[in-house]
Amino acid sequence: NAAMKKAAEGPMAGILQYTEDPIVSHDIVGNNHSSVFDAALTMKMGEKMIKVLSWYDNEMGYSTRVVDLAKKLVK
Template structure:
């Protein structure tokens, strides 16, 4: 299950969510994501699946990623 979840998230990050979602299997800490332009980075090493329950860990820089999405939206409007 863990592999299927990670594969789906990786596919999304490389496809229709590219530039918004990122996927990594590298060890990551909070300092690694400061000023990251994507909205969220999925930590594939931390994904857990037990029975019908799954836990996915995703990192984000709440100011920088959000600001980038707002700039994208504004540029589409004008």
């Protein structure tokens, strides 16, 4: 979780959102991040595996990234 939080606050800010709040899929409708990392649902499964969960609003996240790309191309 610490690595995801660091990324969300650093190089992935605006693209990756980190949350420890209890959320459901409806909570991210209209969210313009490409991914909302749900830290509360991270689980250790045995010694060599972890399970992580990330939510996204596909249309909004994709549209926002297309706009980001268009802005970079215009510069």
